[in-house]
């Protein structure tokens with residue numbers, strides 16, 4: 001086949017999916033699976049209602065590591081032939097099913113492999129309750145295909161129903177309408193009426209309890225965690241109200257949270273109707289809940305209007321960070337949101353440093369062909385995306401910008417958009433030929449150029465000015481215990497720790513630790529930032545806490561910089577490898593893929 005032909009045949013422009021949705025596309029999924037904790041496999045059927053757009057004789061699904069037993073057509077379940085193509089690294093294998101021009105239904109009998117990357121099977125010891133096993137999925141970016149044969153592209157949307165059979169003492173929940181209590185049969189049914197992209201397919205099974213927060217909101221967690229979670233997230237209803245005030249009605253009916261065991265690799269995952277969240281935000285003081293604002297904001301940017309390919313990831317994350325900060329501003333005021341902006345800017349700077357400010361990977365519009373999207377997605381999409389949108393807001397004023405964003409969400413609701421579509425919409429609905437405005441907005445500089453555009457003004461924070469002052473007086477010799485740190489939030493502490501000198505003496509480290517108890521902090525953000533200094537300055541008094549943290553927590557955002565700091569010296573690397581050998585079974589594949597590479 002010539003390259004010209006293959007380009008023509010590739011009817012989707014998603015380089016991370018084998019599907020050809022312009023020819024034959026799935027519209028609805030009926031999933032019927034058994035969850036087997038002993039063998040660590042899911043097995044059952046994925047039955048699709050399809051649309052054959054061109055009268056083609058085949059439909060293609062994505063699979064990775066799946067065992068396909070049989071495939072049937074129609075309601076009469078007539079067996080058909082299928083072919084699994086060659087395995088491609090991280091993409092898996094295309095499943096090509098023979099269909100007829102009038103085929104409406106395709107049923108695939110399959111089972112997962114024990115090492116399916118989306119699935120993390122936890123033994124009882126790895127849970128808060130220690131009595132029952134636990135399972136959760138992480139489908140983003142292209143891992144849905146490791147637990148369901150599916151057209152695994154964010155440009156394709158399906159509705160779904162599911163029936164899931166689990167051990168009787170456990171509850172199953174999905175990114176769908178959910179049960180609130182266990183039943184005697186262990187069989188649960190689900191319905192997701194709104195069409196969603198495959199990366200939002202989600203399932204979790206465990207000893208779960210439910211607690212209502214508001215009329216539309218609630219929390220699922222292990223019984224051992226539910227009280228702490230209900231306290232920490234008591235303001236989620238307020239957040240929903242604030243979000244609706246800014247960008248209109250929430251379109252998914254309920255908004256619930258599922259608090260996972262600590263090995264969850266991300267802060268949160270915006271599975272529709274049921275955000276999955278790390279327990280590392282349970283700080284006991286509600287200080288890390290901007291993460292919930294972020295996941296909630298995805299109910300508009302991402303879940304409602306979806307990036308069509310992973311190259312357009314900034315449309316999901318840039319909008320979501322922008323919206324998250326607006327929600328936090330609405331509830332806690334501008335000074336609070338300013339702190340988040342400054343911390344975000346610091347993250348962005350360090351990412352630009354890491355990948356090089358001239359790298360094409362710092363463009364908003366990415367080119368991830370030939371790469372695992374999960375490895376190519378960085379803070380750029382989040383923070384540079386956010387600052388681009390803040391820049392537009394600044395140029396046209398908040399009122400006009402909000403009107404535009406509302407219009408954008410309504411126009412593309414339950415659809416996918418790519419960078420071109422968004423930029424065309426921006427030109428036609430907001431810029432409208434105003435050349436001075438176009439220059440201010442600077443699409444070229446933000447979207448198709450590396451680093452940050454010339455003239456970009458870094459965000460500032462008045463609350464952080466106090467922190468900087470305190471840090472400076474400590475550097476000038478003021479005892480740590482005498483610094484004015486009254487009423488500091490997690491964000492102020494994080495800023496303070498980040499501002500500390502790279503090189504400190506044992507006495508300085510011990511003095512700070514004595515005054516502020518960093519090594520024993522119950523706040524994961526504070527701990528993770530402090531450990532970096534402890535490692536750099538060989539502050540061995542933190543060793544035990546560090547090891548406990550690394551063996552319990554699986555959140556990649558914390559693990560990567562800590563392991564990286566450890567590997568900077570030969571002794572540190574030895575320590576890292578010893579801890580990693582112990583901790584690795586507790587990490588999700590999303591984290592081990594990154595860490596295996598770093599520690600090999």
Ligand SMILES: [Zn+2]
Pocket residue numbers: 294298316317320
């Ligand atoms: Zn996000």
